[in-house]
Amino acid sequence: MIDQELTALLLYPLLGGLLLALLGAKKWAAELNSLMSFCTFAASVLLAIGVVDSGPQVAFSEQFFIDQFNVFLVMLTTFVAFTTSLFSRPYMRIEQEHGKLSTPMLHLYYSMYQLFTFTMLVALTANNMGIIWVAMEAATLTTVLLVSLYRTPASLEAAWKYFILCGVGIALALFGTILLYFAAERVLGQGGDALLWTHLNQVKTELEPTVLKLAFVFLLVGYGTKIGLVPLHSWLPDAHAEGPTPISAVLSGLLLNVALCAVMRSKVLVDGSLGTHFAGNLMMGFGLLSVVVASLFLSRQKDLKRMFAYSSVEHMGLITFAFGMGGPVASFAALLHMTMHSLTKSAIFFAVGHAVQTAGTQQMANIRGILQISPTIGWGLLLGTFAILGMPPFGVFASEFLIISTAMHAYPWTTPFLLVALGIAFSAIFGKIQPIVFGETTAKRLPHSPALLPVFSHLLLVLIFGLYMPLYLANWYRQAAALLG
């Protein structure tokens, strides 16, 4: 039933990647990139409508599985990928004008951008836990050369770290997947079906608990490297700071979510097998540690993009923590926070990208008075910062409030840590952004007009979510949360 929509969803980015790889960085490559991203987004909307109306479904002889949880991530991914492609059009043009990028680099960028979207969508929709792993690794492979796109020593170092650390992490996740298969084989028998999530989900209570326990540890550590959980996060700030800004936006807003989706799929199985809160406790521990450590690192940052990368570590920690707590309210809050974080953080990276282009540096001490040169970029950055810091009426406030109030009931001892960490993060980020936005400047205007639509459309959505959540969406999220347990 959903075969057509799913085919379209996966075919557009694959086709786009191949077309852009074959045709090269023509003048209209940016437009083609956006067009393909838009078609992918449209396909995801159709897919989402089908799934939300008629419930979880499998497609293509059960190789793909769509439920309310992953279709929400699919839609978020394709939407942010589309707006990021809109942002990258003027951004990359300005970079080229500043002499930072050559045509072959753009060629690589556009084709890999589409293939990256493709790998993420496969990782989200695949039913086979092994294929999810393959797609996650492929997502690293498509972005690693983009992180080193500028060929500066720092960007090479960042890309190497990203490659090696995520490679090691993902190798551990493969070991976890092998253990999962080992347990599954004993119940489901040999063959390709034993790694299908839907089949595993049906027999999860029969899976051997000792094996699944160990498997989950490996899966969490492995995919956790990709999520950027402390202490496995050290690739993340480097990769986000040194790569081109559109890539920082999609890495931070999307790839981290995709990795978390894989962890959640495993968690459902492990919970069923163990019947205890083991997986949840582990996730809460890693999540809380990430929130606290990242907030402490925030105040020491001097690089603008690096600071927001640490903010991503903090928020992913918060989401992991909320998923770890479990239950309908906490999972609902985590899903909401995932959405809010993706939208807000990518909007911030769009604004930050243009701010860095006007100032010509990422060092925060040398960026001043963005508001004077370009009021729109300045306001975008300021409002985005307000939103990510959890100021009402933005949606991040609502989701953080839900998470903290749930924590207060279920695990009261965690609340002081969370509140203090969020407070530190607030003062650190706000104290640094304020002089960047206001203040005097001598910087020049950009040669092209910046991309405003992506920034403000994201912020508007975040604002709407904060003020009013449509019933349709609330039901959708509730169903997704119920699936996660």
Place this chain on the structure above:
Amino acid sequence: MMGAQTISLTVQFVNLLAALLLLIVFAMLSQRRILSLINLFAWQGLVLSVSTFVVAYSTDQPHLYYSAWLTLLLKVIALPWLLHRLIRKLNVKWDVETLINIPTTMLVGIALVIFAFNLAAPISQLSEGITRGLIGIALASVLLSLLMMLTRRKAISQVVGFLSMENGLFFAATSSTHGMPLVVELGIALDVLVATFIFGIFFFQIRETFDNLDITHMEKLKDD
């Protein structure tokens, strides 16, 4: 439970190969010369491929023959050939790495093996037949390869460590579960191949920027 007297010849052979695999990883850990390191990696691939053939034969799993052939092609022929080509082009064929404290590294390695066996003990209890105890060896070689990546300062040796880790994982898959589904194995093989190409591109970029392949230059990005 299988008694010692009933252990068949094939099981003994696979056990021998597993021990050989572990030995090769230890040899890699202490090998200073890049060229020998790559040759050791090729040997490791060969042992892996032979053991997959044996498991395929003894359990009568046709799809394991495919993965055995795949291993032979990819890990014994294609990847070592690619790496040889790379080091020839980069003129690092005769490079010797200064490794500090090989004895200490070996001791840490032994500790890791003990740790791996302990971790895998409950799982070995569950598995029957050919697979008993092998998952411990597989995990040990994964951890030892990880240790190798940590102790090396040359980009190429780190990559060989990465690939050897993947070999350990592959061994875990064939020995403990009779191989993952073929579509997954093909996907993994594709990923590894693409990764090696990208590593190759990286070597050239790194050398162009830093004049050599030492990753000690690449420790600038830090939070002070």
